Amino acid sequence: MAESVELPGRLAILPFRNKVLLPGAFIRIRCTSHSSVKLVEQELWQREEKGLIGILPVRDAAEMTSMDSVLSQGVGSESGERSSKVQISTSDNHKVDGKSHPEVIHWHKRGVAARALHLSRGVEKPSGRVTYIVVLEGLCRFNVEELSTRGPYCTAKISSLEMTKAEMEQVEQDPDFVTLSRQFKATAMELISLLEQKQKTGGRIKVLLETLPLHKLADIFVASFEMSLEEQLSMLDSVDPKVRLSKATELVDRHLQSIRVAEKITQKVEGQLSKSQKEFLLRQQMRAIKEELGDNDDDEDDLAALERKMQSAGMPSNIWKHAQRELRRLKKMQPQQPGYNSSRVYLELLADLPWQKASEEQELDLKAAKDRLDCDHYGLAKVKQRIIEYLAVRKLKPDARGPVLCFVGPPGVGKTSLASSIAAALGRKFVRISLGGVKDEADIRGHRRTYIGSMPGRLIDGLKRVGVCNPVMLLDEIDKTGSDVRGDPASALLEVLDPEQNKSFNDHYLNVPYDLSKVIFVATANRVQPIPPPLLDRMEVIELPGYTAEEKLRIAMQHLIPRVLDQHGLNSEYLQIPEAMVKLVIQRYTREAGVRNLERNWAALARAAAVRVAEQDQAVSVSKDVHKLASPLLDNRLAEGAEMEMEVLPMGVNNNEISTAFKISSRLVVDEAMLEKILGPPRFDDREAADRVATPGVSVGLVWTNFGGEVQFVEATAMIGNGELHLTGQLGDVIKESAKIALTWVRARAADLKLAPAEEKNVLQGRDIHIHFPAGAVPKDGPSAGVTLVTALVSLFSQKCVRADTAMTGEMTLRGLVLPVGGIKDKILAAHRHGIKRVILPERNLKDLVEVPASVLSNLEILLAKRMEDVLEQAFDGVSPWRQLSKL
Numbered sequence: 061m062a063e064s065v066e067l068p069g070r071l072a073i074l075p076f077r078n079k080v081l082l083p084g085a086f087i088r089i090r091c092t093s094h095s096s097v098k099l100v101e102q103e104l105w106q107r108e109e110k111g112l113i114g115i116l117p118v119r120d121a122a123e124m125t126s127m128d129s130v131l132s133q134g135v136g137s138e139s140g141e142r143s144s145k146v147q148i149s150t151s152d153n154h155k156v157d158g159k160s161h162p163e164v165i166h167w168h169k170r171g172v173a174a175r176a177l178h179l180s181r182g183v184e185k186p187s188g189r190v191t192y193i194v195v196l197e198g199l200c201r202f203n204v205e206e207l208s209t210r211g212p213y214c215t216a217k218i219s220s221l222e223m224t225k226a227e228m229e230q231v232e233q234d235p236d237f238v239t240l241s242r243q244f245k246a247t248a249m250e251l252i253s254l255l256e257q258k259q260k261t262g263g264r265i266k267v268l269l270e271t272l273p274l275h276k277l278a279d280i281f282v283a284s285f286e287m288s289l290e291e292q293l294s295m296l297d298s299v300d301p302k303v304r305l306s307k308a309t310e311l312v313d314r315h316l317q318s319i320r321v322a323e324k325i326t327q328k329v330e331g332q333l334s335k336s337q338k339e340f341l342l343r344q345q346m347r348a349i350k351e352e353l354g355d356n357d358d359d360e361d362d363l364a365a366l367e368r369k370m371q372s373a374g375m376p377s378n379i380w381k382h383a384q385r386e387l388r389r390l391k392k393m394q395p396q397q398p399g400y401n402s403s404r405v406y407l408e409l410l411a412d413l414p415w416q417k418a419s420e421e422q423e424l425d426l427k428a429a430k431d432r433l434d435c436d437h438y439g440l441a442k443v444k445q446r447i448i449e450y451l452a453v454r455k456l457k458p459d460a461r462g463p464v465l466c467f468v469g470p471p472g473v474g475k476t477s478l479a480s481s482i483a484a485a486l487g488r489k490f491v492r493i494s495l496g497g498v499k500d501e502a503d504i505r506g507h508r509r510t511y512i513g514s515m516p517g518r519l520i521d522g523l524k525r526v527g528v529c530n531p532v533m534l535l536d537e538i539d540k541t542g543s544d545v546r547g548d549p550a551s552a553l554l555e556v557l558d559p560e561q562n563k564s565f566n567d568h569y570l571n572v573p574y575d576l577s578k579v580i581f582v583a584t585a586n587r588v589q590p591i592p593p594p595l596l597d598r599m600e601v602i603e604l605p606g607y608t609a610e611e612k613l614r615i616a617m618q619h620l621i622p623r624v625l626d627q628h629g630l631n632s633e634y635l636q637i638p639e640a641m642v643k644l645v646i647q648r649y650t651r652e653a654g655v656r657n658l659e660r661n662w663a664a665l666a667r668a669a670a671v672r673v674a675e676q677d678q679a680v681s682v683s684k685d686v687h688k689l690a691s692p693l694l695d696n697r698l699a700e701g702a703e704m705e706m707e708v709l710p711m712g713v714n715n716n717e718i719s720t721a722f723k724i725s726s727r728l729v730v731d732e733a734m735l736e737k738i739l740g741p742p743r744f745d746d747r748e749a750a751d752r753v754a755t756p757g758v759s760v761g762l763v764w765t766n767f768g769g770e771v772q773f774v775e776a777t778a779m780i781g782n783g784e785l786h787l788t789g790q791l792g793d794v795i796k797e798s799a800k801i802a803l804t805w806v807r808a809r810a811a812d813l814k815l816a817p818a819e820e821k822n823v824l825q826g827r828d829i830h831i832h833f834p835a836g837a838v839p840k841d842g843p844s845a846g847v848t849l850v851t852a853l854v855s856l857f858s859q860k861c862v863r864a865d866t867a868m869t870g871e872m873t874l875r876g877l878v879l880p881v882g883g884i885k886d887k888i889l890a891a892h893r894h895g896i897k898r899v900i901l902p903e904r905n906l907k908d909l910v911e912v913p914a915s916v917l918s919n920l921e922i923l924l925a926k927r928m929e930d931v932l933e934q935a936f937d938g939v940s941p942w943r944q945l946s947k948l
């Protein structure tokens with residue numbers, strides 16, 4: 061609490077528009093005007109010691125009452141006790157609260173010296189304007205002797221109005237003061253007990269009542285009440301402790317009365333509420349009795365409502381006839397009869413489906429669509445170009461039967477969000493139908509109504525949800541549909557995607573044709589291969605490969621971080637994530653082709669920051685408890701703050717609490733230690749490959765999975781046995797065959813490669829070979845591991861380690877030819893992510909390198925192999941015994 065302070069002769073003055081700060085109260089001011097920013101900068105920010113400033117109330121002319129006597133400009137000394145207002149015409153460049161006031165404004169002659177408890181500086185975007193948030197504590201009253209508005213901000217010659225200790229002791233012995241103190245204490249205690257009963261707080265105020273001098277407490281206590289400006293000013297002007305106590309008693313008493321009145325009103329309202337609750341219960345009982353008696357009035361009402369809904373659904377005439385038939389049947393049924401409910405649910409669906417209702421397609425503005433795509437997604441130039449072409453065709457021929465776009469790529473590369481951007485660009489609604497794991501044809505076409513629990517298919521359900529007949533419908537994960545005894549969903553999708561057939565799509569549940577031709581379909585898939593060829597034939601595949609580290613950095617900085625902060629109610633004022641930390645997270649915490657995990661990591665950081673901010677908020681709200689206790693109306697009053705966003709903090713809060721509470725405005729800057737604390741120890745480092753291939757028999761392959769390109773280690777080991785080959789790691793048939801081919805090739809070349817003792821010539825003599833593909837839980841298949849398998853075996857038999865910085869991919873024939881493979885771009889991106897420096901590729905994959913970003917290629921050495929010997933030559937360090945072979 062404010063101890064006695066020695067005031068300087070002159071103070072910088074911060075005008076406080078139509079508000080008053082009393083000693084012992086706290087305010088939080090956001091300074092945005094030129095003069096207040098200058099004042100804070102020069103008087104508080106640039107000083108090392110805690111600065112003092114004067115807070116002086118100012119009022120517009122309109123606020124003045126006839127009681128106010130106004131003095132002439134600049135000086136108020138001759139006013140004495142007669143008046144406490146200083147009138148200044150601010151015709152110079154001086155501004156108050158950020159507004160220039162050509163009219164007369166009135167400065168109060170008394171103010172309160174305040175000490176800054178906390179300061180924070182911010183820069184507004186995009187204007188670059190500097191603003192400050194200052195937390196001030198009111199200390200003591202002063203009198204303005206002379207006010208100067210020259211300079212960037214006001215200053216005033218002042219004199220303190222604080223009593224000396226001796227003067228105060230004398231006052232305290234005055235019998236009038238003693239009586240007044242008792243009265244104040246009694247009224248205050250009454251108020252506290254009343255509030256305590258309601259909110260079970262107030263203990264802290266009680267303690268204050270016992271410990272603080274009452275004349276000081278009078279200020280603090282009333283600071284939390286709803287008071288008119290006149291009352292606040294009169295409190296400020298009450299220099300005499302007796303006058304102050306008497307006014308404070310009056311205010312506390314008035315507050316007490318207003319709470320009592322409010323309580324009475326609440327009780328009355330509660331009484332009325334219980335009456336209406338009774339009525340509600342009565343109505344419920346009446347309804348139950350009616351039902352018992354078979355009185356169906358309500359059902360008839362409901363059916364009439366359903367009929368009206370069906371009429372306004374805009375069904376085509378043939379469907380309307382069908383619906384009417386069904387409704388007639390329903391009307392003849394009793395609600396308890398079997399089939400009543402299902403028939404009703406069916407009619408509800410017919411009434412809810414958007415038969416005619418469509419989003420009004422705006423005039424397509426290609427430039428705006430391009431801007432939208434650019435704004436939502438970084439990079440992806442080719443994909444965006446293709447989307448713009450697609451939209452351009454729609455613009456010229458709105459009813460064109462364009463191809464169905466199918467975005468194919470690893471998870472988290474933006475397939476879904478691109479589709480939703482297309483919808484936004486077209487001004488249509490967007491609905492996503494997830495097809496992952498759909499194995500039953502009924503999921504697409506619905507169940508026949510004869511089945512119990514029958515439902516419409518996902519498409520009709522999606523249309524009902526979206527409520528328009530022309531949405532952009534995303535068929536998500538179209539590659540994950542399977543087929544079993546329950547039918548083939550892919551064949552149902554054939555009908556959906558065929559513009560000739562989807563005009564009258566037949567959902568088994570609906571049992572009437574529905575026109576899907578106005579729907580724009582977009583599909584997504586992780587891989588093309590599992591999509592049945594006839595379905596693939598109806599779509600145009602647009603590939604979205606994974607992102608490079610540089611692209612991820614840009615996406616994170618420009619899109620993910622701002623979005624995640626926003627989702628968590630934060631902004632860069634609270635949490636700052638420097639670029640270096642973003643790079644670190646990309647390298648050490650994520651190794652994915654897309655950016656989904658990256659987004660998750662930012663979300664984890666944002667959550668941690670949100671907890672911190674919320675905890676601090678709680679500190680403020682704990683303090684506010686006390687405040688609210690005394691003034692339930694306070695929040696409204698604060699909301700009225702004009703240019704200055706002001707918040708008066710409660711009484712009885714100590715300085716530490718206040719500083720803690722306002723550390724919110726000091727932002728959290730993410731550093732390495734914070735990353736480790738929140739995200740855990742780094743998950744990846746570039747030494748992984750080096751550690752894994754440190755022993756002979758291990759090679760580094762590049763494979764293509766559902767998640768994009770991946771680095772795949774292949775381990776081979778030998779043991780005593782009978783020449784058998786063991787394979788583990790959830791391998792498919794193709795990869796198993798590749799392993800057999802690899803072993804055969806190595807055995808055939810064992811002598812040339814000097815892999816077996818000359819006399820034996822058989823590498824398998826007396827031993828078994830075991831080849832394992834780690835990450836044993838993940839199924840693997842495909843021929844592209846051929847060269848990696850041979851390299852691992854040669855390394856095992858020659859007892860030479862493979863180079864740790866080299867990864868490879870390629871199919872190998874039995875004769876040692878290296879054949880081209882797919883997914884080159886993704887594989888190279890994966891190698892780059894893992895810190896690999898050299899990549900061995902089949903020579904015929906050279907053409908695929910054009911797709912790889914130059915920034916990645918410049919960091920990698922690409923080695924092309926025609927035959928297996930070329931691969932071996934590059935894969936091992938030092939003198940290569942295989943060089944001559946390749947020349948053979």
Ligand SMILES: Nc1ncnc2c1ncn2[C@@H]1O[C@H](COP(=O)(O)OP(=O)(O)OP(=O)(O)O)[C@@H](O)[C@H]1O
Binds near residue numbers: 438440469584655
């Ligand atoms: N180029 C990009 N620019 C900005 N944000 C992106 C970009 N690519 C992906 N994102 C963001 O990454 C997140 C994941 O994207 P999205 O859900 O579209 O991935 P997806 O490819 O559909 O994945 P899945 O195959 O798992 O459905 C989204 O928040 C998306 O906005």
